Amino acid sequence: xxxxxQSPQFLSIQEGENLTVYCNSSSVFSSLQWYRQEPGEGPxxxxxxxxxxxxxxxxxxxxxxxxxxxxxxxxxTAAQPGDTGLYLCAGVTDNFNKFYFGSGTKLxxxx
Amino acid sequence: DVKVTxxxxxxxxxxxxxxxxxxxxxxxxxxxxxxxxxxxLGLRLIYFSYDVKMKEKGDIPEGYSVSRxxxxxxxxxxxxxxxxxxxxxxxxxxxxxxxxxxxxxxxxRLTVV
Numbered sequence: 001x002x003x004x005x006q007s008p009q010f011l012s013i014q015e016g017e018n019l020t021v022y023c024n025s026s027s028v029f030s031s032l033q034w035y036r037q038e039p040g041e042g043p044x045x046x047x048x049x050x051x052x053x054x055x056x057x058x059x060x061x062x063x064x065x066x067x068x069x070x071x072x073x074x075x076x077t078a079a080q081p082g083d084t085g086l087y088l089c090a091g092v093t094d095n096f097n098k099f100y101f102g103s104g105t106k107l108x109x110x111x
Numbered sequence: 112d113v114k115v116t117x118x119x120x121x122x123x124x125x126x127x128x129x130x131x132x133x134x135x136x137x138x139x140x141x142x143x144x145x146x147x148x149x150x151x152l153g154l155r156l157i158y159f160s161y162d163v164k165m166k167e168k169g170d171i172p173e174g175y176s177v178s179r180x181x182x183x184x185x186x187x188x189x190x191x192x193x194x195x196x197x198x199x200x201x202x203x204x205x206x207x208x209x210x211x212x213x214x215x216x217x218x219x220r221l222t223v224v
Contacts, residue, residue: 031210042115042201042215043154050210088154092210099213103153 003027004091004102012108016078021105023089024071030094032065032072037086037104079109114138117202117216124223130189132219134202140214141207143185145169145177147198148218154201160185161207192223 004025013019023032031050035043047056049065049072056063060083062075076083089102118133136143144159146169156169158177166177174196178186185204189196199220203213 033212035212035215040120040218040220042203042218043213044215045212048210048212090212099156101154103151 003100004089006087006089006102006105008105009103010106010108012110013079015080015109015111017109019076019079019107021074021076021087021107022071023073023091023102025091025100026070027091027093027100028069029091029100030069031092032069033090033092033099034063034072034074035088035090037088039085043086043088076107079107081109081111083107084109115202115204115214115216117200117219119219120217122219122221124189124192124221126193126223128189128192128223130192130221130223132187132189132200132202132221134185134187134216135183136185136204136214137183138204138206138214139182140204141182142205143179144203144205144213145175145185145187146201146203147171148201149198157187189221192221194223197221197223 007022033048034046037043047063052067052069054065060077064073087105091100115136142161145157146154155171160166160179176188199218201218202216
């Protein structure tokens with residue numbers, strides 16, 4: 001059983017569409033991170049959210065941390081083929097050496 | 112540009128071989144980690160180290176060992192490779208005791224035949 005559940009697992013959309021990916025848990029995290037992984041490469045950190053209710057924007061990507069610090073969402077506006085990849089969330093507990101990864105959302109943006 | 116370098120991108124080994132996966136980071140990070148990534152199972156922590164010569168078991172340490180003789184280098188050892196160890200292996204590093212994220216290497220895709 002995953003501590004962090006991501007949904008959807010797979011998403012295939014056309015260029016220009018909007019999408020939202022969810023990361024949910026019954027546990028409280030001190031912070032939560034989002035990574036993107038391209039095929040054949042390691043994950044790359046996109047953002048860290050720390051405060052309940054926090055919203056961060058990275059160009060067309062908007063990240064939100066839930067008020068109770070148990071969940072997070074990633075919204076992509078006007079998706080582009082370059083957004084294609086595996087999106088992973090990772091929750092950080094108060095013991096900073098323990099990260100919990102979700103199983104990922106595989107996004108395919110078709111031209 | 113800071114980075115984590117894994118020595119091999121692809122490896123093919125025979126069952127029973129002893130396999131060494133090497134990882135080097137140039138960021139002076141205290142913490143280093145080894146994960147394996149399998150479809151449907153996500154990232155699973157094998158071992159981590161928060162200091163030179165220190166190591167801690169992760170969630171799936173069986174069949175693996177690690178070595179950290181220098182701060183910048185963290186090695187994963189498969190004592191006797193088996194086919195169920197065929198996987199993508201990812202090394203990562205992170206500053207100590209902080210909320211900073213991981214910097215991952217590009218991964219080593221290991222096939223055991």
